[in-house]
Amino acid sequence: MPEKSEFVRQMEVVENNLQEYRLVCEERDRRLEECEGPHDFQCDRSLIPLHLQKYICSKCGGWVGHTEKVWYERGLEHKDKLIAKIKRFLVTSTWCAVGGVVDEVIDSVLGIIDEG
Ligand SMILES: [Zn+2]
Numbered sequence: 001m002p003e004k005s006e007f008v009r010q011m012e013v014v015e016n017n018l019q020e021y022r023l024v025c026e027e028r029d030r031r032l033e034e035c036e037g038p039h040d041f042q043c044d045r046s047l048i049p050l051h052l053q054k055y056i057c058s059k060c061g062g063w064v065g066h067t068e069k070v071w072y073e074r075g076l077e078h079k080d081k082l083i084a085k086i087k088r089f090l091v092t093s094t095w096c097a098v099g100g101v102v103d104e105v106i107d108s109v110l111g112i113i114d115e116g
Helices: 006-034 066-092 094-099 102-115
Strands: 041-044 054-057
Touching: 041 066, 054 066, 066 102
Parallel strands: none
Antiparallel strands: 041 054
């Protein structure tokens, strides 16, 4: 059997590294997907250089980069603003205020939003 060239050996190393990286990413995605949420991302400062730092969720152990963390948190802020807007609308709606069912309606609306 002929000896593998250096190039072929290097390509096998790269392929193995990519395979390992893919498995790690699948595990990360699974953790993030199954998290009860909302994620609580904390900076992992053990990684140097700083641009490689990741943020690990204290609940599920999943992790993201800085950009993903920032957009995730911005999404939560927008959700909170939307809920506050819906609450203001419902509180000022006669049928809701009279019935005193604001919280029930909010829960229903959020349930519908979660179902997509
Ligand atoms: Zn999480």
